[in-house]
Amino acid sequence: MKLILQNLNNQKTDKVPFWFMRQAGRYLPEYRELRSQAGGFLDLVYNPEWASEVTIQPVRRYGMDAAILFSDILVIPQALGQSLRFETGEGPKLDALKSPSDIEKLDIENIDQVLNPIYETVSLVKSKLDSEKYNQTALIGFAGSPWTVACYMIEGGGSKTFAQTKKWSAEDPQSFQKLIDILVEATSHYLIKQIEARAEVLQLFDSWAGILEGEDFNTWSIAPTKQIIENIRVRYPDVPIIGFPREAADKAVQYAQKTGIRAIGLDYSMEPEWARDNLQNLLPVQGNLDPQILLEGGNALETQTNKILETFADKPFIFNLGHGVIKETPPENVQNLCSIIRNFKK
Ligand code: CP3
Numbered sequence: 001m002k003l004i005l006q007n008l009n010n011q012k013t014d015k016v017p018f019w020f021m022r023q024a025g026r027y028l029p030e031y032r033e034l035r036s037q038a039g040g041f042l043d044l045v046y047n048p049e050w051a052s053e054v055t056i057q058p059v060r061r062y063g064m065d066a067a068i069l070f071s072d073i074l075v076i077p078q079a080l081g082q083s084l085r086f087e088t089g090e091g092p093k094l095d096a097l098k099s100p101s102d103i104e105k106l107d108i109e110n111i112d113q114v115l116n117p118i119y120e121t122v123s124l125v126k127s128k129l130d131s132e133k134y135n136q137t138a139l140i141g142f143a144g145s146p147w148t149v150a151c152y153m154i155e156g157g158g159s160k161t162f163a164q165t166k167k168w169s170a171e172d173p174q175s176f177q178k179l180i181d182i183l184v185e186a187t188s189h190y191l192i193k194q195i196e197a198r199a200e201v202l203q204l205f206d207s208w209a210g211i212l213e214g215e216d217f218n219t220w221s222i223a224p225t226k227q228i229i230e231n232i233r234v235r236y237p238d239v240p241i242i243g244f245p246r247e248a249a250d251k252a253v254q255y256a257q258k259t260g261i262r263a264i265g266l267d268y269s270m271e272p273e274w275a276r277d278n279l280q281n282l283l284p285v286q287g288n289l290d291p292q293i294l295l296e297g298g299n300a301l302e303t304q305t306n307k308i309l310e311t312f313a314d315k316p317f318i319f320n321l322g323h324g325v326i327k328e329t330p331p332e333n334v335q336n337l338c339s340i341i342r343n344f345k346k
Contacts, residue, residue, distance in 0.1 A: 002017075002065070002136050002137070002138045002200075003015060003017040003065050003136065004017040004019070004065045004066050004138045004201065004318055005138060005200065005201070005240070006316075007263075007284050007316040007317060007318055008201065008240035008242075008262055008263055008284055008316070008318075009240070010283075010284060010316050011316065012313075012314070012315055012316050012317075015342075016309060016313055016317060016318075016319050016341055016344060017065035017066070017318050017319070018064060018065055018318065018319035018320065018338070018341050019064040019065055019066035019067075019068065019140070019318070019320060020058075020064070020320055020321050020324075020325055020334070021068075021265075021320060021321050021323060021324045021325070022321075022324030022325040023058040023062075023064060023068065023325060023334075024054045024055055024057055024058050024068070024070050025324070025325060025327065026327035027325055027326070027327050027328070027329040027330075027331060027334070028057055028058065028061070028331060029331070030057050030061075031054055031057055034050055034053060034054060035054075037050075038050055040085075040086060041072075041086045042072075042084070042085070042086060044070070045070065045071050045072060045075065045118070046117045046118070047117065048117050048118075048120040048121040048124050049124070051069075051070045051071065051117075051118075051121040052070075052121050052124040052125045052128055054070040055067050055068070055069060055070040055121070055125045056125060056128055056129065056132070056134075058334075059129070059134055059137055060132075061331070061335075062334060062335065062338045063134075063137075063338070064137065064338075065136065065137060065138065065318075066137060066138045066139070066140050066201065067125060067129060067134075067137055067138075067139055067140065068140040068142060068203070069118070069121065069122055069125065069139070069140065069141050069142060069194070069199065070121070071118055071121070071142070072092075073142070073143060073144025073148065073149055073152075073205055073207075074092050074094070074144070074149070074152055075114065075115065075118060076111075076143065076144065076149055076183065076186050076187060076190060077094055077149060077152065077153050078114055079111035079112075079113075079114035079115050079186065079190075080106040080107060080108060080111060080182065080186060081105065081106055081107045082094050082095060082097070082106070082153060083095045090157075091157060091158045092152060092157050092158065093156060093157045094152060094153060094156045094157060095156060096153070096154060096155060096156030096164070097153050097154050097179070100172070100175035100178070103175060103178050103179045103182070106179075106182055108182055108185060108186055111186055111189070111190070112193070115190060115193070118194075119193050119194065119196075119197040120197070122139070122141060122194050122197035122198060122199050123197045123198055125139055126139050126197070126198040126199075138200045138201055139198065139199050139200050139201070140199065140200070140201045140202065140203055140242075141191065141194035141195070141197075141199030141201070141202050141203075142202060142203040142204070142205060143187045143190055143191055143202075143204060143205070144187075144204070144205050144206075144207070145187075145204045145205060145206035145209070145221065145224065145225055145228075145243075145245075146179075146180045146183035146184055146187065146220075146224040146225075146228075147180070147206060147208060147209065147212065147220045147221050147224065148205060148206050148207045148208045148209070149183055149187075150165060150169075150176070150179055150180060150183060150220075151165045151208045153179070154168055161211070162208060162211055166211070169216070169220060170216075173219075180220065180224050183224070184224050184227050184228055184231070187228055188227075188228050188231035188232060191228070191232055192231075192232055192235055192236070195232070195235075195236050195239050199239075200239070201239070201240050201241075201242065202232070202239060202240070202241045202242070203241070203242040203243075203244060203265070204225060204228065204241060204242070204243050204244065204261075205244050205246075206221055206225065206243065206244060206245045206246060206248075207244075207246045208246070208247075209221045209245035209246055209247065209248045209251075209255070210245070210246055210247025210248050210249065211247075212251075217248070217251050217254070217255075218254070218258075221245060221248070221255065222254060222255055222258050222259055225243060225255070225259045225261070226258060226259045226260055229241055229259060229260040229261065230260065233260070240262040240263065241260075241261050241262055242261065242262065242263045242264070242265055242286055243255060243256075243259055243261035243263075243264055243265065244264070244265030244267075244286075245264070245265075246265075246267045246323070247267055247269060249269070249270070250278070252264060252266075252270075252275075252278075252279060253278055253279065253282075256279055256282050256283055257282065261283070262283065262284070263283055263284040263285065263286055263316075263318070264279055264283060264284075264285055264286070265285075265286045265287055265288075265320065266279070266285055266286065266287030266288035266322060267287070267288060267322040267323060268287070268288050268289065268290035268291070268321070268322025268323060269322070270287070270288055270322070272288065272307060272308055272311035272312065273311060275287070275288065275311075275312075276311050276312060276315075280312060280315050280316075280317070284315070284316035284317065284318065285312060285316075285317055285318075286317070286318040286319075286320045287308070287319075287320050287321070287322050288308060288320070288321070288322040289304060289305060289308060289319075289320070289321045289322060289337075290304070290321075290322055291321045291322065291323055291324060291325055291326050291329070292326065294321065294325065294326075294329055294333055294334065294337060295326045295328060295329045295330075295333065296333075297330065297332075297333040297336060301333065301336060301337060301340070302336075302340055305319075305337060305340045305341065306340065306344065309340075309341065309344045310346075313344070313346055314346070319341050
């Protein structure tokens with residue numbers, strides 16, 4: 001069994017498997033070249049030939065234990081009919097949902113018309129990994145969690161506080177629940193189709209889980225995640241699903257206990273010892289090097305990487321960053337990180 005799948009199936013291995021969030025992307029010259037040929041980011045995402053190449057680029061360079069599908073969490077709003085564009089240097093822009101009638105306009109019936117090229121990318125990556133003899137590299141599919149995706153849909157892009165989304169969910173929870181239900185259904189379908197295209201592991205990104213407090217965390221992060229996992233399990237009980245409730249802090253314990261995830265991603269604000277004692281005692285963990293430390297490299301990179309490895313390597317563990325690779329990261333720092341992980345011996 002592939003190293004990463006062994007760990008996700010609760011078996012500790014001598015070698016620690018690793019992959020990095022945003023391992024494909026702008027820090028790699030080969031990515032920037034293909035990106036400039038493609039034109040826009042979304043042109044790359046919806047072209048299976050290009051998207052599959054970009055997915056495999058970091059694996060060719062560094063030999064990670066997993067490739068993650070090259071796509072974005074915001075293809076779901078686009079497939080539901082909301083307009084999406086990426087403006088250079090500005091991040092995503094959507095036509096913000098403003099009222100319950102905008103939710104009514106979302107169309108879940110035809111999402112595969114938009115998403116079909118992504119399923120094709122998944123299949124193509126899998127056959128390329130097989131034919132290029134990366135037969136120990138697992139393929140990870142992914143989606144955003146409903147809360148996080150709803151945040152972008154309501155704000156119309158990124159935000160520091162996601163104030164409109166918080167306001168809507170607090171003042172009109174009924175219509176907000178409708179939006180979440182649509183996202184649960186679309187996301188379940190989307191992930192099942194990725195499994196059918198031969199994704200071996202799934203990750204749910206709840207990047208803005210941390211802004212939810214108290215009961216809201218239960219209602220808008222845990223409950224929809226649990227529902228998606230149940231929907232997938234009915235059909236594919238064995239496919240491991242990693243949850244990444246970013247900045248959830250001690251609420252990550254409830255998330256780990258209640259959602260049904262197989263493993264939990266740790267962001268870089270989590271203290272390794274705390275996560276070992278409160279989360280890794282429940283399920284396999286993945287994380288959690290600060291991407292800023294990777295960008296800076298040098299001694300701090302070596303010290304912090306070894307600290308993480310020493311803390312977690314006694315139990316099922318996947319090394320990763322605590323958030324995505326930063327675009328200014330020198331590619332040789334990533335090479336160093338891979339060597340430190342590979343050379344680690346308990
Ligand atoms: O990890 C990978 O290598 C797989 C691909 C991937 C991308 N986005 C590619 C991408 C994944 C898993 C994502 C997830 C994603 N997208 C999240 C959740 C993870 C997180 O970062 O918290 C979120 C919130 C998004 C939405 C999104 N997409 C934003 C806010 C941005 C702009 C920020 C930025 O870095 O430019 C994107 C754009 C994006 N998604 C890029 C890439 C490689 C950069 C696009 C480019 O080439 O210009």
